[in-house]
Amino acid sequence: MTTSFKRMRRQPVLAAGVLLMACSMAQPVAVRAQVSAQAPLAGQARTFDIPAQPLADGMTAFGRQSGLQVSVDATLVRDVSTSGVSGTLPPSQALATLLAGTGLVFRFVNATTVTLERPGAAAPRPGPVQLDPVRVQGNQMPAQADIGNLMPPYAGGMVATGGRVGILGNRDYMDTPFSTIVYTEKMIEDQQARTVVDIVANDPSIRSQYGQATYDDRLFIRGFPVYTQDFSFNGLYGVSSPYAIDLAGIERVEIFHGPTALLNGMSPLGAVGGTINLVPKRATAEPLTRLTALYLSDTQLGGQADIGRRFGPDDSLGLRLNAAYTGGNTPVQWNSDKLLSLTAGFDFRSDSTRVDADLGYLQRFVDGSRPNTTIAAGLQLPAAPNSRLNDNQPWSHYYFNDLYGMLRFEHDFTPDITAYAKVGGRRSNGRFIIGAPQILDAQGDTLMTPRRSVNYSESLSAEVGGKAKFTTGPVRHEMALSGSYLLTESGSLNVTLPAVRSNIYAPVTAPAPSLAGIPTQPVRTSQTLMTGVALADSLSALDDKLQLIIGGRLQRVQVSNYSAVTGLTTAATPGYDQSALTPAVGFVVRPWKALSFYGNYIEALQQGPVAAAGTTNAGQVFPPFVSNQYELGVKLDLGTFGATLSAFQITQPSAIVNATTNTLSVDGEQRNRGLELSMFGEPFQGFKPLGGITFLEGVLASTAGGVNNGKIAPGVPAVQMNLGFDWDTWFIKRFAVSARVIYTSLAYLDAANQQPVPAWTRVDLGARYSIVRADGKPVTLRADVVNVGNNNYWTASGTLSQSPPRTFLLSLSADF
Missing domain, CATH: 2.40.170.20 (TonB-dependent receptor, beta-barrel domain)
Structure with a gap:
């Protein structure tokens, strides 16, 4: 690559940086109060996999998978079952399918909260039970948190909408200026993936250096070797096995294509083509x-x-x-x-x-x-x-x-x-x-x-x-x-x-060699x-x-x-x-x-x-x-x-x-x-x-x-x-x-x-x-x-x- 070409490649980035820096210095610094503004979720397609079960349990799963709060009277869903719902569809359509044959209907109280009621009910019934969409917890963690703050699955559930980008924390893939992909627990289970080599068989930028019955899980990413020692565990090098990785206890495999010295630091053996993070x-x-x-x-x-x-x-x-x-x-x-x-x-x-x-x-x-x-x-x-x-x-x-x-x-x-x-x-x-x-x-x-x-x-x-x-x-x-x-x-x-x-x-x-005296x-x-x-x-x-x-x-x-x-x-x-x-x-x-x-x-x-x-x-x-x-x-x-x-x-x-x-x-x-x-x-x-x-x-x-x-x-x-x-x-x-x-x-x-x-x-x-x-x-x-x-x-x-x-x-x- 010539020097002039490098300069041409840098110009858009430097121009954007100058523009933002100029805007920054034009005003005094002020700490921004965090505002968790939630966009309406009812029309955004989500992936649902809710089997037939008691409706109360089904509504809890619906809240978790849709991202919506669900308010329901416990007596309303007692002894009621649902036939379930699966596939990628808007939450409103999924909820309608979930309630089919139950004699109940739903109503949105606001953009992020839905309640159940009987047809023709004049007002919500008293005594609702609040169902948390993700975790049954009384706290809301900030966006910059790493612990317990996994990005949600993308449609289909096989990959996530984003993942950890080194010291930058979790970012949506659309807001990440690098090439990344994150494979989920659902994909690991459905493909019966046992090792990292099994799961990266879905990635066109990666090849395994060894075939089956071999030594370790070393890879080739973007044409450069990446050794098992260069894999990180929850963002930290030197924790996971240097030989082979078993996925039984792994929820996600985060793949970063390209160098990562700023984001993760120098890896133990100096990976160039990319890195793997195990969650x-x-x-x-x-x-x-x-x-x-x-x-x-x-x-x-x-x-x-x-x-x-x-x-x-x-x-x-x-x-x-x-x-x-x-x-x-x-x-x-x-x-x-x-x-x-x-x-x-x-x-x-x-x-x-x-x-x-x-x-x-x-x-x-x-x-x-x-x-x-x-x-x-x-x-x-x-x-x-x-x-x-x-x-x-x-x-x-x-x-x-x-x-x-x-x-x-x-x-x-x-x-x-x-x-x-x-x-x-x-x-x-x-x-x-x-x-x-x-x-x-x-x-x-x-x-x-x-x-x-x-x-x-x-x-x-x-x-x-x-x-x-x-x-x-x-x-x-x-x-x-x-x-x-x-x-x-x-x-x-x-x-x-x-x-x-x-x-x-x-x-x-x-004949097997003698190991005597060694x-x-x-x-x-x-x-x-x-x-x-x-x-x-x-x-x-x-x-x-x-x-x-x-x-x-x-x-x-x-x-x-x-x-x-x-x-x-x-x-x-x-x-x-x-x-x-x-x-x-x-x-x-x-x-x-x-x-x-x-x-x-x-x-x-x-x-x-x-x-x-x-x-x-x-x-x-x-x-x-x-x-x-x-x-x-x-x-x-x-x-x-x-x-x-x-x-x-x-x-x-x-x-x-x-x-x-x-x-x-x-x-x-x-x-x-x-x-x-x-x-x-x-x-x-x-x-x-x-x-x-x-x-x-x-x-x-x-x-x-x-x-x-x-x-x-x-x-x-x-x-x-x-x-x-x-x-x-x-x-x-x-x-x-x-x-x-x-x-x-x-x-x-x-x-x-x-x-x-x-x-x-x-x-x-x-x-x-x-x-x-x-x-x-x-x-x-x-x-x-x-x-x-x-x-x-x-x-x-x-x-x-x-x-x-x-x-x-x-x-x-x-x-x-």
Whole structure:
């Protein structure tokens, strides 16, 4: 990108900033009293899923799902039942359906309150009982609150209307100058998603680096690697598992496309293409006891218990418990998988103070693991083997466990000023025998040198900050100040084991290596401390038609490395201590409620290199790599259908050694440009499309000696498409079907573009059916098939990996 083009891209943003700043300085500062003006809700389509049950319970569910207050005489609904309502429709129409056959009618008292009465009643009956639409609570939290303030689901219930945008807090997607999407608990349940890899199969900008029966949940977002360690938990890094994420205790998965240094701080491994935030479950207004039986092919069996209750005055205390277990053989040869997940979520809310806490334990044993494959330089990639075959060994395995916890606190000093603090941590232990078979010839012969690895990691993470809302003349401000701290210590012990030979088409078993005499205690190898201070201001004017977000974060990275043998610092393991300031700016222009235009400039940070021994500048410590993104986009919200179209460019620097001078420099560069389209909602009753398409151009702009300049970046395809739908059929009540097509075009394994990986396509299908028992509680049967055609293909998103084989998932859930 030329300098002149960068200036052209910055001009609209800077002009908007000057305009808002001028308006701000033209008037004295005045703290704005919070006004919760509610727009009429009766005509806004909402998603309803209310089964047949007693009318009193049905009205409580209606209030929660519609956002309306419901006032009803308890004697009026006694011994009256409703046949329920489902689908996306205006609340008035949903309520009419809910009351059909009950002999009752409704009347709007005002824009946000509805009451029930008998036809012809002259006035409301005395003694009404007020039903809260969301939580049965006697307090109203401010808009800037994070705890207990999830954005409502969008039409169809599969995605949310918005989510957490780092230190900016929760924002509607139409008012967010970045590309985001948030998948809900309903979608996780209906798609039987077990891991993050399962849920991101709906996102056209994301690909999993590994296939089934592998090591962790690392991803490729916008053509750049994002590791599991870069996932955050309730906005805090260093809490969730560094290996694999189980979704049993997760309520939402928030996906941010693009760098996030200002918003979230530098992630542990320096994610560039995007980040994932996991939102844990909380107790809902209605008591929940849900038991689920699970089956996964070939012989995996398991179950899940999900229990939620609220207690105390105004139901101010909440407890949500989840326990899940699966174990047995997968469809992959020699592979078995056992997973245990236990989570507990607690919350407390008063008029001005909110507290929540999480505690979790995750354990996984995988035998016959099948991680990535490599290939000899210059060799053309052979055809993919049968996806059920395992090119690793039956004795390969990875075992890990994680114990993690987190505590958050919020207090409102005034309706417009809120302070918060959160702290969390994790201890992870792992034992592995893993290796990456290398393909040696066109016949598929392989050579693998496995290693015995024992490791651990501990982290302590914290953030404190505050948010304030005020006005300066015609401009509203939402300012955020944050300080972050993340300390991570890790250790490992790696021993190389004897090499084994096999074949991808006809796997050969080798005797298990002897582990006698190999130490079992890992040695500390590194300690990383990342601290930062961030300040951001969200300015809005003209009734939010013009919005600007500006801010910056000062980040410091301190690394101590230790000998893997002695655990001590040596000259061969130099430390690292560098800082960087990362600014960001974003704007939203929303001329109409249904349409918004946005743009941003934002950066990502990665630890810079240290020149190795043997180079002319050995020992030189470079500052953190600064990757930057320019993005322009448009968003649509028709009430029942939403979409985002964005064009972006991300530039990532890299270190290269000059062959002539033998000097390490930060002159390498990869540039990914893309066009991204995503859609969601329920444009027609019961029909919910989801997915989109991404066009990518990943280019190696600057390489060592210029040898590969202009080549396509490894692992970056030109086209990624994920298109799916979920359809509540009209011919069978409460019966739904779903389908998804995933397509990825050709990519390259090597920087010279001599080893292409063919394009691939995968089709997934699903169905579910619900019944309602006499007590009004639902029972739901779900069935899904991943890779229906059992297609065999290679994937090349960061690593070479085999496709998942055809996999059947079946579950039966019942509420009690």
